[in-house]
Amino acid sequence: MKKTNIVSFAILAATPFLITVVALISVMYGTKDISALTVWQAIIAFDPSNVDHQIIRTGRIPRIAAVLLVGAFLAVAGAVMQGITRNYLASPSLMGVNDGSAFVITLAIVFFPGLPNYQMILLSMLGSALGAGIVFGFGSLIRNGLSPVRLAIIGTVIGTFLSSIATAIAMYFQVSQTVSVWYNTKVHTVDIDMLLLAIPFGLVGLVLALLSARAITITSLGEDIALGLGQKTKAVKIISMLAVVCLTGTAVALVGKIAFVGLVIPHITRFLVGVDYRFIIPCAAAIGAFFLALCDVLSRYVNYPMETPIGVLTAIVGVPFFLYLIRKHGGEKRA
Amino acid sequence: MHKNTSRVFVLTISILILFILGASYLHITNGVFDMSVIDVVKTLLRIEPNPKFDLVIFEFRLPRIVIAALVGIGLGMAGVVLQGITRNGLADPGILGINAGAGAAVVIFMFFFQLNIVTADLNSWLSILMMPMFGFVGGAMAAALIFSFALKNGHLDMQRLILTGIAINSGFGALTLFLSLKMNAQDYESAAVWMAGSIYNANWIFVAAMLPWLIILGFYVYRKSYLLDYFQLEEDSITSLGIAVEKEKIKLLLASVGLVSACVSVSGSIGFIGLMAPHIAKQLVGIQHRYVMPASALIGACLLVIADFIGKTVFAPSELAVGIVVSIIGIPYFLYLLVKSKA
Numbered sequence: 292m293k294k295t296n297i298v299s300f301a302i303l304a305a306t307p308f309l310i311t312v313v314a315l316i317s318v319m320y321g322t323k324d325i326s327a328l329t330v331w332q333a334i335i336a337f338d339p340s341n342v343d344h345q346i347i348r349t350g351r352i353p354r355i356a357a358v359l360l361v362g363a364f365l366a367v368a369g370a371v372m373q374g375i376t377r378n379y380l381a382s383p384s385l386m387g388v389n390d391g392s393a394f395v396i397t398l399a400i401v402f403f404p405g406l407p408n409y410q411m412i413l414l415s416m417l418g419s420a421l422g423a424g425i426v427f428g429f430g431s432l433i434r435n436g437l438s439p440v441r442l443a444i445i446g447t448v449i450g451t452f453l454s455s456i457a458t459a460i461a462m463y464f465q466v467s468q469t470v471s472v473w474y475n476t477k478v479h480t481v482d483i484d485m486l487l488l489a490i491p492f493g494l495v496g497l498v499l500a501l502l503s504a505r506a507i508t509i510t511s512l513g514e515d516i517a518l519g520l521g522q523k524t525k526a527v528k529i530i531s532m533l534a535v536v537c538l539t540g541t542a543v544a545l546v547g548k549i550a551f552v553g554l555v556i557p558h559i560t561r562f563l564v565g566v567d568y569r570f571i572i573p574c575a576a577a578i579g580a581f582f583l584a585l586c587d588v589l590s591r592y593v594n595y596p597m598e599t600p601i602g603v604l605t606a607i608v609g610v611p612f613f614l615y616l617i618r619k620h621g622g623e624k625r626a
Numbered sequence: 627m628h629k630n631t632s633r634v635f636v637l638t639i640s641i642l643i644l645f646i647l648g649a650s651y652l653h654i655t656n657g658v659f660d661m662s663v664i665d666v667v668k669t670l671l672r673i674e675p676n677p678k679f680d681l682v683i684f685e686f687r688l689p690r691i692v693i694a695a696l697v698g699i700g701l702g703m704a705g706v707v708l709q710g711i712t713r714n715g716l717a718d719p720g721i722l723g724i725n726a727g728a729g730a731a732v733v734i735f736m737f738f739f740q741l742n743i744v745t746a747d748l749n750s751w752l753s754i755l756m757m758p759m760f761g762f763v764g765g766a767m768a769a770a771l772i773f774s775f776a777l778k779n780g781h782l783d784m785q786r787l788i789l790t791g792i793a794i795n796s797g798f799g800a801l802t803l804f805l806s807l808k809m810n811a812q813d814y815e816s817a818a819v820w821m822a823g824s825i826y827n828a829n830w831i832f833v834a835a836m837l838p839w840l841i842i843l844g845f846y847v848y849r850k851s852y853l854l855d856y857f858q859l860e861e862d863s864i865t866s867l868g869i870a871v872e873k874e875k876i877k878l879l880l881a882s883v884g885l886v887s888a889c890v891s892v893s894g895s896i897g898f899i900g901l902m903a904p905h906i907a908k909q910l911v912g913i914q915h916r917y918v919m920p921a922s923a924l925i926g927a928c929l930l931v932i933a934d935f936i937g938k939t940v941f942a943p944s945e946l947a948v949g950i951v952v953s954i955i956g957i958p959y960f961l962y963l964l965v966k967s968k969a
Contacts, residue, residue, distance in 0.1 A: 380789075433965045440785040445964070447792050452957040455950045462946045550796060594808055606800035613793045614775055617786055 298563055299570040306577035310359065313584040317355040318347060320588075322596060325351075349483065357481040357489075358587045358601075359580040361542045362552060364493050366579025367500050368538040369553025370560065370571050374507040375531045379620055380443040382554035383419075383539040389550070390450035390457075391422015392543040397457035401464045408485045412492055416540030423532065425449055439620070478546050478587055478601055489541045496537030497576065503531045504568040511566065549602055551609025552579055558616070582608075635917045638910045642924040646695065649931040653694075654687045656939055690828040693836075693892060694934045694948070695927040697825070698899060700840055700889040702926025705900025706907070706919050707847055707882035710854030711875050714784040715905060715963055719886040720897025722772055722787065723794030724765045728883075728890040729821065730798040730805075731764020732757055736817055737805050755835045761887030768794055769883050820894045824947040825934060832892040839888035843881045844923070850878055851915040858913075896949045898956025899926050905963065929955075 318330050325343050332338075333347035365383060372381035383389050395418030399406055406414070426446045430436035436445060461470040506527040509517045517524050542549070560575040586604035593599045655661050659682055669679040701719065708717040719725050739753050772794055776787040806817045819827060853874055856864050864871050889896070907922035930948065933955065937946040 385792075429961065440789055441964075443792070444785070444788050445961070448957055448960055448964075451953060455953040455957070458950050459941070459946055459954060462941050462944050465944055467944075594804070597807060599804055599807065603800045603804045606796055610793050610797035610800070613796075614790060617789045617793070618775060 295565040295567060295570055298565075299574050302563060302574045303577055306581055310577070310581050310584060313581060313588060314355045314359070317358075317584060317588050318351045321351065321591060350479075353481040353483050353486050354478055355584060355587070357486055357545050358478055358583050360486075360489060360493055361546050361549065362556075362579040362581070362583025363576035364496065364538040364542045364579075365549065365552040366556035366560070366575040366582075367497060367572055368535045368542075370557035370568070370575040371500050371503075371507060371531050371535050372553070373557050374511040374568055374571075375528055376437070376442070377511055377513070378437070378439040378442060379558070379616060380439045380554070382551075382557075383535070383542075384450075384548065384550035384553060385443050386446035387422040387426040387450040387453065388419045388535065388539045389422070389543055389548040390453040391420070391425070392416070392418035392540055393548060394418055394453040394457045395421060396544070397461055397470050400466055400469055401460055404466075408482070409488050412485070412488055412541055412544045415544035416492070416536050419536045419540040419543070420532075422450065422453060423536065425453075440617075478590075479598055481546065485545055489545045492537055492541045496534045496541065499530055499534035499537065500572050501569075503527055503534065504572050507531060507568040508566065511568070546601075549583070549605055551605045551613070552583055554616075555605075555609050555612045556582060558612070631912055631914070631917065635911050635921070638921055639924060642921065642928055645928045646924065646931060649928060649935060650691045650695075653691050653931060653935045653938075654683065656935070657682075657687065657942075685829070689830050689833060690825055690934065691931060692833055693825050693828045694930045696833065696836055696840055697889040697893045697896065698903070698926035698928065698930035699844065699923040700836070700885040700926075701896065701899040701930075702903035702907075702922040702924070703844055703847055703919060704882040704885040704889075705902075705926070706851070706904045706915065706922045707854065707878050707885075708900065709904050710857055710915060711879055712784060712787060713858060714787070715967060716784065716788060716901070716960070718898060718901035718960075719882070720895060720900065721960075722791040723768050723798065724772075724883055724886050725890050725895035725897060726795045726798035726802075727768020727771075728761035728765035728887040729895050730802045731760045731762075731767075731887075732891050733802045733805050733817055733821070734764075735760040736813060736820075737809055751831050751834075754831050757891040758835055758839055758884075758888040761891040762884050764798075765883040765887040765890070766880065768798065769879060773879075824945075824949065825893045826938070826945055828892075836888040836892050839884055843884045843888075847878060847881050847885070848916070848919050850874070850881075851919040853878065854915040855913075894947075894949060896930070896952055898952050898960065899929055901963075902956055902959050903929065905959075 315327065315330075319325055319327060323343075323346065325347065329343050330347055333341075333344040334352075337348060338344050368388075369382040372383070372386065373379060392415045395414050396411065399411065399414050426442070426449050427437075429449065430442045430445050433441075435441055457470070458467075461467045506517075506522060509520055509522055510524065510527055514524065517527075539553075556579040557571070557575050560571050560578055563578075564570045564574050583601070583605075586601050586608075590599045590601045590604050593604070651663075651666075654666055655663060661679065661682070665676075665679055666683065668674055669676065669683050704719050705717070708719060708722065709715055711717075735753075735757060772787060772790045775790040776783055802821065806814055806821070809817060816827075853869065856867060856869060857871070857875070886900075903922040903926040904918060906925050907918045910925075911917040911921045930952070933951040934948045937948045937951045940946070
């Protein structure tokens with residue numbers, strides 16, 4: 292227990308520094324390199340007529356802010372899902388949560404065009420809940436359906452289904468291009484209003500996750516133990532799923548679908564800090580933010596001067612890790 | 627009993643062919659430019675040739691129908707082989723990631739040879755003929771990866787097989803996306819159209835590119851389909867029959883990868899046909915693979931021609947990629963099979 296404390300405090304102490312370094316690189320370098328001094332001036336003494344200041348204020352800072360938030364949100368959402376379902380493959384992108392959100396957003400673009408941003412975020416959350424609901428509902432209907440491997444299969448297939456239907460609807464109403472702006476990761480064109488709105492929604496999710504952290508730790512030990520300790524398992528599940536929905540809904544509304552962050556980061560975090568979710572959740576947030584920011588910086592340089600979608604970078608790390616998890620754990624239940 | 631089965635088989639095959647002809651008829655007469663049956667028949671039989679009809683039928687609609695049918699045949703047969711080898715009804719080239727592997731290889735090919743398949747003409751016929759070969763290398767690599775990860779104590783673990791497929795799918799998907807973004811705008815467009823799993827840029831060169839693969843490998847897997855019956859038995863009993871199980875499995879697997887690659891290289895990734903067709907075939911003609919194989923091929927053709935017809939007409943004037951139509955039909959079926967299958 293002591294060691295866990297030290298490691299997690301070390302992580303929480305080191306990540307702000309690491310994140311600052313990555314953030315600085317992210318803000319300073321790009322298609323146009325801008326000196327640290329100019330960056331500083333753009334922040335403290337903004338001059339609207341200076342193009343560099345404009346780039347920093349309207350382009351680079353929103354971008355890094357969005358990436359850091361989304362990284363933290365997805366990592367925490369994944370950690371909560373893995374803990375609560377005791378399923379080592381649970382994660383927003385595998386369980387149809389991302390696709391559900393994108394599905395509802397497509398419907399909104401088709402049937403209620405021009406909705407204000409905050410309503411889009413709410414709809415995105417509704418969609419996350421819908422996706423998760425269908426996947427878990429279906430999983431609990433069939434025999435052994437909640438086992439890690441089966442649930443992952445069901446999640447992927449239902450996710451594909453939802454996004455196929457969304458594509459068909461978008462085609463039929465001829466709004467594919469508008470929808471594709473939502474669908475595809477769009478870190479380089481973050482909407483500032485959306486970003487400001489995402490912060491409170493995401494914070495609600497983070498707070499809910501932190502509040503249920505203790506209960507998640509107990510649940511992750513097993514249903515029987517949780518019941519024996521007098522835990523209201525249903526209430527815990529509802530609150531923590533609410534946190535997941537808030538976090539992923541906001542993340543998708545902000546930058547689109549990004550896979551593997553929510554799968555990989557919680558595993559790395561658990562490896563570092565152990566099984567206590569009071570430490571896992573904040574550490575996952577910090578590591579997730581750092582990881583996604585790093586991917587974002589790299590995404591500008593892999594194919595310079597063209598930008599590579601950030602999803603390609605997360606897949607480079609995520610796919611081998613996913614294969615490793617399957618190889619190591621197979622169908623066993625554990626978180 | 628045996629005689630009865632073969633009679634059912636002949637009947638099923640005949641009905642399927644009628645279905646395919648019916649679907650092709652709908653496909654050829656409907657579209658942005660509607661034609662009457664008489665016009666179509668006249669054009670096909672070269673009575674009073676009319677250049678306008680000739681163009682629509684021979685350059686646009688007929689190659690598209692032929693490709694839809696051929697891709698359906700290829701995927702239907704590959705599905706039977708994969709389900710037979712893995713002894714699992716949820717196997718499908720798309721789900722296992724073979725499509726994605728072949729697809730990535732084809733995009734690599736397009737990237738290095740600057741091949742634009744949308745405006746493909748006779749000058750590039752050689753490159754088009756080579757596309758299935760590249761696809762084959764990629765598909766075989768994906769298959770090797772999938773099987774090496776899914777082997778557990780020398781046995782195939784089906785759930786791992788599907789999960790590895792999911793991983794391979796997203797890995798090759800990311801690679802394909804990355805490469806396609808490095809292409810110049812025109813090549814990118816052609817790669818994007820192709821990746822969506824579509825056949826609306828069909829032409830006769832594609833037919834020529836995939837036909838030899840389908841004929842040779844199709845004939846091979848049909849000849850070997852009796853082996854798939856044996857594979858349903860316990861491992862020990864097959865070995866005692868004097869069959870080199872592993873060797874035959876690998877040969878059949880490679881043949882099905884070849885079939886899939888030929889399909890993928892002309893139509894992009896189309897999933898779930900290889901899943902649905904064998905199941906429907908088994909319900910119609912029983913479990914003997916020498917009957918299942920041709921029935922599944924024809925069902926695949928039928929499904930794909932119908933799906934392409936739906937994608938083209940329901941969403942007019944825009945066209946929905948046939949791959950998406952197939953997923954929308956195929957996924958509920960997959961879930962139904964998942965519910966039915968024993969855990």
